[in-house]
Amino acid sequence: MYNRPRVIPVLGIIDDDLVKTTKYTNPRYLGDPINAVKIFNGKYVDELVITDIRASVENKPINFELLSHIAQQAFMPLGYGGGIKTFEEVKKLFRIGFEKVIFNTAFIDNSDLIKRSVEYAGSQSVVVSLDFKKSITGKYVLYAKSGTVKSNMTIPDIISRLIELNVGEVVLNVIDKDGTMSGYDLEIIKIICSMIDVPVIANSGAKDESDFYQAINSGAHSVAASSMFVYFGKSKAVLVTYNSPFNKGGK
Amino acid sequence: MITIIDYDMGNVGSIKNMLEYLGFTDVEISSDQERILKSTHVILPGVGSFDEGMKNLEARKLDIILKEFALILKKPLLGICLGMQLLGNSSEEGIKKGLGLIDFYNIRFRLNNGLKVPHMGWNTIKIINSHNPLLKDLDNNYRYYFVHSYHAVCDDENQVLLTANYGYDVVVGINQGNVYGVQFHPEKSHHFGMKLLQNFLGINNV
Amino acid sequence: MEKRQYQVCTRCVMDTSDSVIKFDENGVCDHCKNFEESIKPNWHVDHLGKEKLDKIVDQVKKDGKGKDFDCIIGISGGIDSSYLLYYAKEVLGLRPLAFSVDTGWNLNVAVENIEKVVKGLGLELYTEIVNWNEMKDLQLAFFKSQVPYQDLPQDHVIFAALYNYAVKYKIKHVLTGGNFSTECIREPLEWVYQNDLRMIKDIHKKFGKKPLKTLPLTSMFKYKIYYRFVKGMKVHRPLDLIPYNKTEAINTLKEKFNYEPYANKHFESIFTRFYEGYWLVEKFGYDKRRAHFSSLISTGQLNRDVALRMLDNPPYDKTQAMRDLEYVCKKLGISKDEFLSIMKEDNKTYKGYKNSSKFIALGVKIAQFLGIEKRQYR
Numbered sequence: 001m002y003n004r005p006r007v008i009p010v011l012g013i014i015d016d017d018l019v020k021t022t023k024y025t026n027p028r029y030l031g032d033p034i035n036a037v038k039i040f041n042g043k044y045v046d047e048l049v050i051t052d053i054r055a056s057v058e059n060k061p062i063n064f065e066l067l068s069h070i071a072q073q074a075f076m077p078l079g080y081g082g083g084i085k086t087f088e089e090v091k092k093l094f095r096i097g098f099e100k101v102i103f104n105t106a107f108i109d110n111s112d113l114i115k116r117s118v119e120y121a122g123s124q125s126v127v128v129s130l131d132f133k134k135s136i137t138g139k140y141v142l143y144a145k146s147g148t149v150k151s152n153m154t155i156p157d158i159i160s161r162l163i164e165l166n167v168g169e170v171v172l173n174v175i176d177k178d179g180t181m182s183g184y185d186l187e188i189i190k191i192i193c194s195m196i197d198v199p200v201i202a203n204s205g206a207k208d209e210s211d212f213y214q215a216i217n218s219g220a221h222s223v224a225a226s227s228m229f230v231y232f233g234k235s236k237a238v239l240v241t242y243n244s245p246f247n248k249g250g251k
Numbered sequence: 252m253i254t255i256i257d258y259d260m261g262n263v264g265s266i267k268n269m270l271e272y273l274g275f276t277d278v279e280i281s282s283d284q285e286r287i288l289k290s291t292h293v294i295l296p297g298v299g300s301f302d303e304g305m306k307n308l309e310a311r312k313l314d315i316i317l318k319e320f321a322l323i324l325k326k327p328l329l330g331i332c333l334g335m336q337l338l339g340n341s342s343e344e345g346i347k348k349g350l351g352l353i354d355f356y357n358i359r360f361r362l363n364n365g366l367k368v369p370h371m372g373w374n375t376i377k378i379i380n381s382h383n384p385l386l387k388d389l390d391n392n393y394r395y396y397f398v399h400s401y402h403a404v405c406d407d408e409n410q411v412l413l414t415a416n417y418g419y420d421v422v423v424g425i426n427q428g429n430v431y432g433v434q435f436h437p438e439k440s441h442h443f444g445m446k447l448l449q450n451f452l453g454i455n456n457v
Numbered sequence: 458m459e460k461r462q463y464q465v466c467t468r469c470v471m472d473t474s475d476s477v478i479k480f481d482e483n484g485v486c487d488h489c490k491n492f493e494e495s496i497k498p499n500w501h502v503d504h505l506g507k508e509k510l511d512k513i514v515d516q517v518k519k520d521g522k523g524k525d526f527d528c529i530i531g532i533s534g535g536i537d538s539s540y541l542l543y544y545a546k547e548v549l550g551l552r553p554l555a556f557s558v559d560t561g562w563n564l565n566v567a568v569e570n571i572e573k574v575v576k577g578l579g580l581e582l583y584t585e586i587v588n589w590n591e592m593k594d595l596q597l598a599f600f601k602s603q604v605p606y607q608d609l610p611q612d613h614v615i616f617a618a619l620y621n622y623a624v625k626y627k628i629k630h631v632l633t634g635g636n637f638s639t640e641c642i643r644e645p646l647e648w649v650y651q652n653d654l655r656m657i658k659d660i661h662k663k664f665g666k667k668p669l670k671t672l673p674l675t676s677m678f679k680y681k682i683y684y685r686f687v688k689g690m691k692v693h694r695p696l697d698l699i700p701y702n703k704t705e706a707i708n709t710l711k712e713k714f715n716y717e718p719y720a721n722k723h724f725e726s727i728f729t730r731f732y733e734g735y736w737l738v739e740k741f742g743y744d745k746r747r748a749h750f751s752s753l754i755s756t757g758q759l760n761r762d763v764a765l766r767m768l769d770n771p772p773y774d775k776t777q778a779m780r781d782l783e784y785v786c787k788k789l790g791i792s793k794d795e796f797l798s799i800m801k802e803d804n805k806t807y808k809g810y811k812n813s814s815k816f817i818a819l820g821v822k823i824a825q826f827l828g829i830e831k832r833q834y835r
Contacts, residue, residue: 032561072787097265165432239584
């Protein structure tokens, strides 16, 4: 019986540096991304996501050189997100060894690119990553460009666009949970999962495996995390770790 | 001399990376007919739709070349993911005919118990034919990365190498003569995939 | 200068790849002599050692009263530091802060060992992440400088980070895993040069491109004199005061933490294994294993014949060496061809650069005179 959710580390980069933010600000320097990928590769992680957290908001080019090096270190599926603006960039990402392209800002301002990517590579290779912030009234508001630009799209708007674009997966990020290791926001997971069939990956806030189970029980297909895989102990010492409770049998 | 078929579909870079990591140096991503025919082993990758795959092969005359390589020269050929599906006769996904190098066809997953399509993620395999050279030293604890909405159906059980369970038991490894196919992505399956690729590259002419 | 005839010590395995090695009439080298005459008589792992250790432990506990930690221990994931961490907490009852420095090269097995040991002991960990862009620049400059000692940048940065942190957060006592048991026979100066900030800076000036803004650096003067005598920092080597046996240490760590040992000493870092197994051997003909094995032979932990047989095999296999070469080039941002042409250029030593060797030699002489330094430097 198939019940094997993926556990996916998400690595944030700025230029050539590996960083970790808190609520999408205050990036803390973590070292060389290539070494981190090498370590995750050695731990046989299910999948890895690399996000360039400033590419979109600062209009920077995609760091293809670094991404090529990363792809050569990784023998598991790789996803990239961050400032993807053209179809040429999409094709190049696939060519250098990434399996999935992840769109965030483009979901709001360039959905044609997403459509074209689905046509080219199939929906399983195209992912949309949504950044939500919970307003004081309890409503979930969608943001773009590393959380700096607010969108007017309502949840129903978002759902219908996701269906229309036929993307393969959706990643749910919650800005105020980022880097806090205070647990996932289960409410948004339940809301989105109840409205679409597309696999949903929960992100932002995980501190340990119990959070994974909560997210799965709320409807998530797989889970992602950053802080818990790069920080160790009370003092948040930087140390790469990884554990998936779902990969019993097959190490 | 190993050639990974370049027909503008599929993650050829990852396959090359893994082969080079394993120490194989004469690996090229190519659609050059001469090189393909001269190769000792050929890998047909593939991500995308069935008809698109066949169209792209036909446009480069690679359907003819691959048939010559496999049926006349009888050298080892491995199809991965869509590449495996193209080895068959047809697919519910499209209307074109496949390469027909192995006698099977492809259908869409028939799931009714809440499991989603595509079958995406890691899954363990079940070894059906443990004596096959492709499966040397593999065991039922091995897991691989899958991403597919369509799967093979093979009536000849002698040709079935591996199955995996997703809703029901699905054929994910297949072989006829020197033509092999795997539905999963060995190039994205860590050391599990490395073992399989190493086995494939150890197979010689029949 | 005519080439010396090849000779290897009859007692340990040091040989004429150390170009200034001396042999007596029995073919025993001066490293062994120094061990017998200077190190062994002053190396106490019996009751004298215990007395010394007890005194240190009392002082550490006293100085650490009321503080979160009474000492700081640098760990790399290697056997010595991992065992020391265990020994300090479980046997000596100290409250150490585990301190690790990430210079960008840690292997999986090292990172996992750190995790296992620190978690298993329930200790707190602090990691200093060195800015990789600066480290990369310095390391590339060092390769271009043609000197053998490519571990200098990392070593320097690691110790600077450790000592700087200890002094900054007023943790007086630093415990290190350095020990005679596995390191009494020290590599000759030819192969390994000690920390010399002046040389590091000169090499960086000549071959580096990025300014070194955040890299932890301290001069020998600063940390051997200022930190020690003005700031009161004390550095202890507890493994020298107990009967430290490597094999037993590995077994203890395996049993208690499921620790995984490496193939060779220092092979917890891809860079170090590449530098020791490839750069030093291929470019200079120096095999650091000789010094390490000789230390183990002198302390009765390794049989000389076994050591000779191990030395017949290269430090690591060709496929791995090539993979590591590719990885190192990728990390340093140069092509394989560029690196191989760097390998082909003329070898140099510290003498080719501005250095404080005379000053350091004087410092060592003083230390030897005061009885602080027992190993020979030449």
